[in-house]
Amino acid sequence: VVVGSTIVDMYSKCGDLKLAREAFDKMPDHDIVSWGAMISGYVEHGDYHSALELFAKLLHENVRPNKVVFACVLKACASIGSIGQARWIHNYIMRSDTELDKMVGSTLVDMYARCGFLNEASKVFALMSERDVVSWNAIIGGYIQHGNGSNALMLYFNMQRGHLKPDRVTFLGVLKACGILGASWQGKVIHDHILRHGSDPDVSVGSALVDMYAKCGNLQEAHTVFNKLPDQNVVSWGALISGYAQLGYHNMVGQCLENMTQQGLSPNAIIYINILASCSHAGHVKDSRKYFKSMVISHSVTLSPEHFNCMIDVLGRAGCLYEAVKFLRSMPMQAD
RNA sequence: CGGAAGUUAAUUGUGC
Numbered sequence: 001v002v003v004g005s006t007i008v009d010m011y012s013k014c015g016d017l018k019l020a021r022e023a024f025d026k027m028p029d030h031d032i033v034s035w036g037a038m039i040s041g042y043v044e045h046g047d048y049h050s051a052l053e054l055f056a057k058l059l060h061e062n063v064r065p066n067k068v069v070f071a072c073v074l075k076a077c078a079s080i081g082s083i084g085q086a087r088w089i090h091n092y093i094m095r096s097d098t099e100l101d102k103m104v105g106s107t108l109v110d111m112y113a114r115c116g117f118l119n120e121a122s123k124v125f126a127l128m129s130e131r132d133v134v135s136w137n138a139i140i141g142g143y144i145q146h147g148n149g150s151n152a153l154m155l156y157f158n159m160q161r162g163h164l165k166p167d168r169v170t171f172l173g174v175l176k177a178c179g180i181l182g183a184s185w186q187g188k189v190i191h192d193h194i195l196r197h198g199s200d201p202d203v204s205v206g207s208a209l210v211d212m213y214a215k216c217g218n219l220q221e222a223h224t225v226f227n228k229l230p231d232q233n234v235v236s237w238g239a240l241i242s243g244y245a246q247l248g249y250h251n252m253v254g255q256c257l258e259n260m261t262q263q264g265l266s267p268n269a270i271i272y273i274n275i276l277a278s279c280s281h282a283g284h285v286k287d288s289r290k291y292f293k294s295m296v297i298s299h300s301v302t303l304s305p306e307h308f309n310c311m312i313d314v315l316g317r318a319g320c321l322y323e324a325v326k327f328l329r330s331m332p333m334q335a336d
Numbered sequence: 337c338g339g340a341a342g343u344u345a346a347u348u349g350u351g352c
Binding site for chain 1: 338339340341342343344345346347348349350
């Protein structure tokens with residue numbers, strides 16, 4: 001059974017769920033770990049329905065799920081917004097005398113938040129028997145997903161008072177909260193916390209800092225932080241470019257694109273959305289045509305409705321209605 | 337303590 005579970009886990013970590021399921025079905029006996037390995041494999045690869053189906057089968061065979069299995073299926077429910085099944089599972093957990101430990105509790109918090117029930121998320125958070133940094137991150141993240149930056153920041157400062165050490169995920173969250181609020185003062189405080197935290201510099205946290213400063217309107221600081229990043233990737237460039245685009249610095253957007261390309265990084269779909277949006281704000285019809293063309297010939301970007309929206313917008317404003325309609329008709333997807 | 341587990345950075349446009 002142990003070997004079987006290991007094989008199931010190995011196949012699913014390699015991304016071959018079919019082989020994993022075959023191995024699972026061939027096992028003479030299943031213990032709870034093998035069920036867990038298979039269910040978590042489905043969840044990890046986004047096959048939430050299969051995960052829930054297998055969970056139903058587990059219940060049908062009168063196997064007692066454990067905390068790991070609960071966490072996996074709750075995550076599946078959260079991902080497809082299946083609040084009904086999630087509530088049923090929550091209920092089952094309560095009936096089965098499973099304690100709301102940090103793992104099951106955090107998953108419930110995250111699930112309720114994703115399904116839009118923040119009251120219940122914070123209720124579960126308050127009831128949990130233990131809370132670790134992931135639990136705090138889950139509730140903070142929940143408020144952020146719903147645009148409530150101030151509650152997220154309040155929770156962060158409560159967490160500090162509880163002497164619980166934040167981690168990089170916490171920082172990613174609260175920096176986003178500052179960006180939402182335009183709270184540059186709190187942002188600087190958190191920047192300071194990050195520097196004192198004593199962890200290795202991290203590109204993700206660095207990009208979140210760039211984004212935070214940009215969203216607070218402080219492009220100078222954003223660029224300074226950007227220059228100090230250990231390495232610059234497409235996302236960190238994206239944060240910077242989006243900042244320049246939103247604040248109307250059209251030529252800086254072009255400049256960034258050039259520098260980025262010189263670094264050997266090719267712009268992705270999101271970068272192009274920002275660039276085209278910048279053309280649209282600046283009313284640069286020619287630039288927008290130029291960039292759209294280079295995007296198409298690069299063949300490395302999947303065109304999305306956003307790209308077309310930007311083009312149609314900039315052309316429409318410039319009075320090039322005929323060309324705008326041409327773009328509208330040439331959309332490879334359904335126009336809304 | 338030979339096997340499974342929770343939170344994770346950049347995202348367009350119209351009108352009030």
